[in-house]
Amino acid sequence: MRNRIACSAQTLTQLQPDMIHSVVGGQVYKLGKQYFAESRVQILEAGASSVTAEVSGTFGVYSQTIKLRSGVLSTKCSCPSNEKPFCRHCVAVLLQHYDGMADDQEPTDESDHLATPVVVSSGQEQSNGGHSTSSDFNFRDVTVFVDWLESCVTKLGQAEALPALPKLPGGAVRDWSIAIDSLHRQFLKNEETHSETQASLEAAQEQIVRLTQDLEEARHDAKNAQAASEELKAEIHKYQASLADSDRVGQERDGLAQQLKGVREELEKKGAELGGLSEALTTLSKSLP
Numbered sequence: 110m111r112n113r114i115a116c117s118a119q120t121l122t123q124l125q126p127d128m129i130h131s132v133v134g135g136q137v138y139k140l141g142k143q144y145f146a147e148s149r150v151q152i153l154e155a156g157a158s159s160v161t162a163e164v165s166g167t168f169g170v171y172s173q174t175i176k177l178r179s180g181v182l183s184t185k186c187s188c189p190s191n192e193k194p195f196c197r198h199c200v201a202v203l204l205q206h207y208d209g210m211a212d213d214q215e216p217t218d219e220s221d222h223l224a225t226p227v228v229v230s231s232g233q234e235q236s237n238g239g240h241s242t243s244s245d246f247n248f249r250d251v252t253v254f255v256d257w258l259e260s261c262v263t264k265l266g267q268a269e270a271l272p273a274l275p276k277l278p279g280g281a282v283r284d285w286s287i288a289i290d291s292l293h294r295q296f297l298k299n300e301e302t303h304s305e306t307q308a309s310l311e312a313a314q315e316q317i318v319r320l321t322q323d324l325e326e327a328r329h330d331a332k333n334a335q336a337a338s339e340e341l342k343a344e345i346h347k348y349q350a351s352l353a354d355s356d357r358v359g360q361e362r363d364g365l366a367q368q369l370k371g372v373r374e375e376l377e378k379k380g381a382e383l384g385g386l387s388e389a390l391t392t393l394s395k396s397l398p
């Protein structure tokens with residue numbers, strides 16, 4: 110299962126357990142924590158922005174790849190779970206990774222007590238030099254940030270792009286503004302994807318309407334063709350009947366001709382008999398005195 114979510118942390122080591130908890134929710138976090146506690150995680154490769162690992166799950170060993178780049182946390186696990194935004198195995202890996210890295214780091218008081226999900230790494234704090242106070246909240250930085258935030262709200266109200274990031278030295282306040290900017294970019298990207306999906310959906314709907322019309326026309330044509338074929342069949346029946354009639358007339362005519370022939374022969378025979386009779390009468394009349 111693959112997932113991508115916007116993330117305000119800059120590195121994986123900044124992903125504290127309570128942040129992971131707030132993202133995945135109670136049940137998945139509980140299971141992930143249990144897997145971590147039962148030492149089911151084996152980290153194969155770990156860095157500040159990526160980690161690959163294997164976790165012994167309920168039905169076998171699953172592989173995970175987790176990356177954090179440009180404010181986007183992408184997780185991949187070979188398990189079939191549909192836990193969102195990522196599964197218990199990824200939770201276990203992140204906890205293991207955090208635990209392993211925490212051992213290597215010197216945690217500062219400030220980073221441990223920040224209420225915001227944006228965590229400042231010890232490295233960034235060291236690089237702040239003279240800009241930040243020991244509490245990491247420089248009043249000037251906060252003022253600049255609040256001003257920027259106000260203009261962001263105005264721009265958002267006018268549906269315009271966010272103003273450029275304020276020029277702040279490193280530290281929690283700068284991280285906040287980067288996180289807000291990254292969230293906004295992610296939002297715009299989602300909006301774009303949404304518009305594209307909407308356009309594809311509309312195109313598909315239009316195509317369905319066109320296909321339905323074509324189908325209706327084809328059905329209409331088929332109906333007409335069937336009617337024409339019925340008519341043709343009726344016509345053929347009519348011709349066949351008329352042919353049968355003409356055959357019968359022919360036969361009757363032949364029979365009649367035959368009868369006429371018989372009558373003529375009879376008449377010729379009668380004529381010959383009459384000729385003979387007349388001759389006999391002539392002979393008889395001559396012999397009379």
Ligand SMILES: [Zn+2]
Pocket residue numbers: 171186187188189190196197198199
């Ligand atoms: Zn998984």
